Amino acid sequence: MKLSDTLTGEKRDFVPLDGTVRMYVCGITPYASAHVGHAMSYIVFDVLHRYLEFKGYEVRYVQNFTDIEDKLIARAAAESTTVEELAERHIAEYFEDMAALNVLDADVYPRATQEIPKILEVISVLIEKGFAYPSSGDVYFRVRKSPAYGKLSHRSLDAMRAGARVEPGVEKEHPMDFALWKAAKPGEPSWDSPWGPGRPGWHIECSAMALRYLGDSIDIHGGGQDLVFPHHENEIAQSEAFSGAEPFARFWVHNGLLHLDAEKMSKSLGNLVTIRDALAKYSSDAIRVSVLNAHYRGPGYYSDEALAGAERAAARLRQAVSVRAPGGVSGERLDPSAHRERFIAAMDDDLNTPQALAVLFDLARDMNRDAEAGRDVADARSTLLELGREVLGLRIEEREAAVDDELAARVQTLVDRRSELRAAKRFAEADAARDKLSALGVTLTDSTEGTTWALGSPS
RNA sequence: GGCGACGUAGCCAAGUGGUUAAGGCGGGGGUCUGCAAAACCCCUAUUCGGCGGUUCGAUUCCGCCCGUCGCCUCCA
Structure with missing residues (x-):
């Protein structure tokens, strides 16, 4: 099969390095309920996962949880709970959401907080190799040491430097240098490290987990387009600097972003529809059809009209x-x-x-x-x-009637009476009976073999 | 400002250098029915943002313009 690769910009034949397809897809930061934009992304990669298996490949699919991060710390404080509790709650919810959407499980779901030893190992090696440096308790990646930095997002360090934000009080050699390790502030969760207590920076956990569970060179690395820069750009830089193996990922696959009312759905804009909201109104098949009805690399649109x-x-x-x-x-x-x-x-x-x-x-x-x-x-x-x-992961099944026996018996009695009226050609009375049932939410279907009924609108 | 994507019927959305430009929704017609509903079947773009260029021929390739959007800061 042919697959597009963001790094090269080409669509080329996909052949795994060996018999097993190694696929890493960036997971969520579990500080809030997953939204339908997440649903779009994970449905896309679910279909890729399913199709690769359909083609006869064995797939090893790893998806992480970034369960330590600024937003989690802030949200936990706001809710007067712990980062662990907050993350645990949303991870459990995420699994329920994915199951409801008929998304197959990944093989491994590593969590950043459980990968600290590997993270520390990667950072230490980066420092040894001169790709990273400690700075007052933090550790930064030295982007100038990585000549190809910018190759994924197709931009130069100079171009980025122009727009770079300079954070006050942070001593970095270059504005684009990014944190591998962040010194702990009072009250924050922290782990011991050679550079003092702290926690991993945003990008390092994915490198560590991909390297640990899939090796130095993986077949497919996926995620939303919004992760191309800086997240995936930084992942490449770190991972290749650490292992010396290129390419870190043979295919970078990015899905387009979901829009709501002409704007990208995003946490910062607050224009979110959670997966649960969507599932309360539409079937998982409808959600999947609406996602799969457009090509994965283009934008998606969420609207009641589209979902209906x-x-x-x-x-x-x-x-x-x-x-x-x-x-x-x-x-x-x-x-x-x-x-x-x-x-x-x-x-x-x-x-x-x-x-x-x-x-x-x-x-x-x-x-x-x-x-x-x-x-x-x-x-x-x-x-x-x-x-x-x-x-495609559709269920294609009849909707569960979910009617208790007592109600069923009552409805059936009314339906039978109407059938008798129809047989007697007392149509006015029969129609009145149908209207009454309709008011109860029961839809009738007449056919030559009799009358069937269902709750809600048929099929 | 830099980088990138996209503009196809009322809406969503594939696609191709040249016989009829997929499919879905919506709309119209029909079948079925006592009438309905549901369901099914049929129809629904001489045309692919605008202007030029390349070509025997472009919606498809190239250039410019207009418009929409994304990334450059946390985000799937």
Whole structure:
């Protein structure tokens, strides 16, 4: 398959270094509930994960939690709790959110606070090699020592220097030098180090975890586009300086950012919709469809209109898997192999999920049409479910009725009475019964085989 | 200011140097139904931001312009 690489700007053939694909995706900083922008990112990498496995690769997927960081410290203080408690709570919530979105688990979920020895090792080696220097309890990375600094984000040190913010009271050799280790302030969580008590800087934890769990050279490093600079730029600099191995990551994969009302959804802007908010209104299939309906590298848009449309689209797939030829099949069958090939070709082309989804919709239409014509669509149904579920992570299942028996019995009684009225052609009374049920949120579906009902709007 | 991305039907969104420019939503028509609802089927861009250039031919390649957005500071 072909995959885009932010570092080179190329779309080229993806072949793992060896039999196992090593994939590292930057995880969350667990100081707040995850929002739908996170959902977009992790759905994208979930589909990449799933597709690589579908292609027969073994994948070792590592996703971190940065559970010590300025925001966590500030938020914990504001909530009068500890950093650990705050992080633990949001990590647990994150796992629930991901499960609800049908995102497969990574193989390892390392946490910064549990990787301090490796972090200290990396920093020590960087100092030994001259890539880092202590400065009054802090340790900084020396960007001028790294000649290729800026290669990922495609900018020069000079260009960055112009806009660099100079923090007062910090003694750095260059404005762009960044902290590997931060001296502890009173009351902050800290760990002992050769440079005094402190905590890791923002970028070092990802380098340490990637190096520890995946090695010096990994196949895919992913994250949102907003991480390209400075986070990933710094990760490359640190990791390559530490190991001497290049490239640190063979493919840098970045997803576009989710927008809400024409602006990027971000924590600082405060225009957030949490994953829980979204799941309260829309199914995970709808959320996934809305994400996968656009290419991962472009921006995404979250709006009620878009999600409602995606909900209808997801329902279309769900409906298609239940179609059967009325009155038996004629012996001809719908052969889905061409659809399957088109789907794979689309996914092979840098994960073109909009096109892959389109193939599934084409298949759904063909199934409806052919079933009506008396053809056997069993193979097509298997293909639709295989590709939709395994690769795109859709559930494609009937909504849970979630109706207790007592209510079901009462509704059924009313439905039966209406059926009797209809049979007697007392339509005015029958319609009144339907209206009454409708007011209770029950939708009726009449067919030649009788009347079925469901809570809420059908399918 | 520097770097980068993008502008395709009412909305979202793929795509291609040249037979009919995917798909979804919405809208219109039809089938089904006692009537509905739901569902399904069909239709829905002579045209791809504007102006030039390259070419036999460009929406697709190049240049300029206009517009939107992102990064350069914490962010998936």
